[in-house]
Amino acid sequence: MITSYKLRNPLIEQRADPWIYKHTDGFYYFTASVPEYDRLEIRRSETIEGLTSAEPVVVWRKYDTGPMSANIWAPEIHYVQGKWYIYFAAAKTTETVEGLFDHRMFVLECDAENPLEGEWIEKGQLKTDWESFSLDATSFEHNGTQYLVWAQRDPEIPGNSNLYIAAMSNPWTIIGPQVMLTKPEYDWEVIGFLVNEGAAVIKKNGKIFISYSASATDHHYCMGLLSASETADLLDPASWTKSPVPVFQTSEENGQYGPGHNSFTVAEDGVTDLLVFHARSYKEIVGDPLYDPNRHTRVQVLEWNADGTPNFGVPLPDTKEE
Template identity: 75%
Template sequence: MFIPEYQNPVLLQRADPWVYKHTDGYYYFTASVPEYDRIEVRRSQTIQGLAQGEVSVAWRKYETGPMSANIWAPEIHFIDGKWYIYFAAARTTETQDGLFDHRMFVLENASANPLEGEWVEKGQIITEWESFALDATSFNHNGTQYLVWAQKDPSIKGNSNLYIAPLANPWTLGAKQVMITTPEYEWEKIGFLVNEGAAVLKRNGKIFISFSGSATDYNYCMGLLWADENADLMDPASWNKLPEPVFQTNEANSQYGPGHNSFTVSEDGKHDILVYHARNYKEIVGDPLYDPNRHARAQVLSWDEDGMPVFGVPVPDAKQEAKA
């Protein structure tokens, strides 16, 4: 069987990459831009072509107020015939730049092509606490649309845990959230106590949720949750977590801090594709969040005989880098 290979990076300076292949044959891409000031959507009929694909600015931050700083980790989803973008945004004040003051927001577009038409603000996703919240993702299972996201519980030490809840509509929770993972292993707690960047993949009778942990430098890495497809997804006991990371820094390949991934499928539909960001150097001057060189990358995800995903190691960069 032909196994595709992608020339990495697929796209320069695009962190938290989200790729979705629609029924129209296009791959739709969005990600954090280095300026953290806007949301771009681009499309291409191939993953490799995203760097040169059509691109549109869906939304720009406000000068002041709740959506005026640090626009992070947008995701584009197609739900009930409309396009939705989930993203996190912070509020600027005179004393700070909004860092770690994020809330989650939703945009809606009824156009067939989300690079066209109007993106309408649907407002903030209201959760149990008015606290640091980000990285919303959504998936449908057995007719129920779910939201999974990262949030700070004021009563729990650390920065963020992962939560799940059914949705009443794409911007409103339909029931009380439950926590499905909190940082507990050392690899989730380096620099910050973080579980974030969830992505969902349904295969082999299971629902898998990948996530990222630790600070956004070379310690950043990915873990894995899974539940049986027939389990009660709102029961925290249904979710299992691997005790070791599934994807992490590989110095031999000069790939550092891989994480905040999404899943898509190959152009022929026969292979699952892991899309993620990583840097090609270890040492960073200043805050890693303001280092722009987390590049979007892609590689084939394989499976073992037990039906579990095999992430492997982040592959080395190609000699010719893509242009953003």
């Protein structure tokens, strides 16, 4: 493990919901929400810091009208069974504000070796048990089964979104049952909005951990954690333990506000785990936080406790220019 690993932060400015994936080709692949919410970009580099200056390639743009025409949010790039997939959320252009935030999940596929050069094919909407607000799909494999974890509003449960898990028959199709893992219930999960969203998965020390984000996207935004044994039935809600306190949150002292919507990757040594997240460097926001563009991508080392659980620590201060 790297004992001293420092990165320039923010790593990439005005990129929220950051996702960094290190592939077997040695490259890091990065995608995130852009401030305009109108396109999907990918960039790649052989180093984490190289992503800062790597040229972004637009692989898909929103439609002028219809189901994928507004608020393109939180893309993730995955490599599953020899092909590339991007999961993202999109709303539709309507005459009502509600329509702009009535998101569904969608999937793109690319079979090229380099996803920045290949053609991306729309695989359509990722259907779940309900036609309701849904977003932030992520996917992981465990013991030969591919799983999807995502956020969705249950029409029968008050609030904005809960977290669900299901097995997959292919990278764009879930198979039953659809199981709820967590809903907003603690004080820190219900500030501004009742939200559990932005799940990310890391497997280590005989356990599977799912981090997620909660509350409104201002300085109240923070992260929670679910954990299960690697031998447990992941589709049984009883297999999962939920932290009663946030594991990562605003640091007034370090000038980092609303950290969340994270992903995990590994450092260049292939051993040191890294936490990727967005945060703002100021607390007060004019207007709707979703339209403030300064949620910047940041990366720092993820530590581990003696009991094998992740220690997220606190968001580190911005790097000062020498």
